[in-house]
Amino acid sequence: xxxxxxxxxxxxxxxxxxxxxxxxxxxxxxxxxxxxxxxxxxxxxxxxxxxxxxxxxxxxxxxxxxxxxxxxxxxxxxxxxxxxxxxxxxxxxxxxxxxxxxxxxxxxxxxxxxxxxxxxxxxxxxxxxxxxxxxxxxxxxxxxxxxxxxxxxxxxxxxxxxxxxxxxxxxxxxxxxxxxxxxxxxxxxxxxxxxxxxxxxxxxxxxxxxxxxxxxxxxxxxxxxxxxxxxxxxxxxxxxxxxxxxxxxxxxxxxxxxxxxxxxxxxxxxxxxxxxxxxxxxxxxxxxxxxxxxxxxxxxxxxxxxxxxxxxxxxxxxxxxxxxxx
Numbered sequence: 017x018x019x020x021x022x023x024x025x026x027x028x029x030x031x032x033x034x035x036x037x038x039x040x041x042x043x044x045x046x047x048x049x050x051x052x053x054x055x056x057x058x059x060x061x062x063x064x065x066x067x068x069x070x071x072x073x074x075x076x077x078x079x080x081x082x083x084x085x086x087x088x089x090x091x092x093x094x095x096x097x098x099x100x101x102x103x104x105x106x107x108x109x110x111x112x113x114x115x116x117x118x119x120x121x122x123x124x125x126x127x128x129x130x131x132x133x134x135x136x137x138x139x140x141x142x143x144x145x146x147x148x149x150x151x152x153x154x155x156x157x158x159x160x161x162x163x164x165x166x167x168x169x170x171x172x173x174x175x176x177x178x179x180x181x182x183x184x185x186x187x188x189x190x191x192x193x194x195x196x197x198x199x200x201x202x203x204x205x206x207x208x209x210x211x212x213x214x215x216x217x218x219x220x221x222x223x224x225x226x227x228x229x230x231x232x233x234x235x236x237x238x239x240x241x242x243x244x245x246x247x248x249x250x251x252x253x254x255x256x257x258x259x260x261x262x263x264x265x266x267x268x269x270x271x272x273x274x275x276x277x278x279x280x281x282x283x284x285x286x287x288x289x290x291x292x293x294x295x296x297x298x299x300x301x302x303x304x305x306x307x308x309x310x311x312x313x314x315x316x317x318x319x320x321x322x323x324x325x326x327x328x329x330x331x332x333x334x335x336x337x338x339x340x341x342x
Contacts, residue, residue: 065142071143074142
């Protein structure tokens with residue numbers, strides 16, 4: 017181990033190359049099969065997990081995952097630290113002397129970038145307004161379990177195409193070599209800079225990117241269909257207006273019928289039946305959302321192990337744990 021090495025961070029999906037993303041997913045499959053195979057935080061070492069936003073799956077998966085990896089999750093809720101009063105850089109410098117990794121679920125992507133720039137330990141994006149890269153790793157793991165290598169598969173996302181999920185599906189899916197189609201109404205389409213970055217990545221991985229306002233164009237021939245809530249945190253006042261705007265992008269039985277027979281359905285949750293998805297779809301035989309939710313645990317554990325190894329803080333070839341601690 018060499019803790020003096022430059023730390024690897026995971027702030028946006030393209031922080032991993034196609035090969036690196038595949039390595040993390042393979043490691044996730046191994047950890048799902050053998051939950052305690054790697055314990056990079058044995059000691060226990062501490063991982064700071066900072067929440068500026070409420071959370072169910074992110075909180076549960078990181079808390080359980082860090083414990084599985086031999087560590088102590090230090091959960092920091094809004095108002096429980098000096099973040100916002102002192103600079104992000106100063107916070108990072110302090111944490112770097114006390115914890116082995118920092119996970120932050122926050123608003124501005126720029127805050128994560130400042131944290132990583134001043135940190136001597138890996139920094140992970142647990143969600144920002146711009147991206148949700150850990151969720152995409154879980155989704156790709158789910159696709160890999162049910163359909164094999166995601167490369168070459170067609171992925172369709174319907175709904176709010178300007179949100180963090182759409183951005184990460186474009187970047188993470190393109191990194192995996194998928195053909196990513198994103199459909200949303202005018203005024204709710206992805207950031208052009210994100211689309212360009214996804215196109216550049218797809219050109220190197222054999223994937224492709226298409227942005228459209230036509231849900232049928234996105235759905236036709238899709239191997240995987242995905243949506244997200246139409247009302248993200250902080251948008252509650254827009255609920256009725258968004259319901260009218262996004263109604264044509266609801267994933268119901270008719271929408272799924274446009275995709276390939278047996279296409280998988282994904283949703284990062286929480287889901288609102290009768291809104292962005294019909295109950296018959298999310299509770300039907302093509303839905304793999306519960307596997308997807310569980311896979312947040314395994315994908316994030318693999319990411320943490322991989323980042324610790326690439327940062328010189330853990331030897332992936334070290335003797336493996338024989339099982340859970342007594």
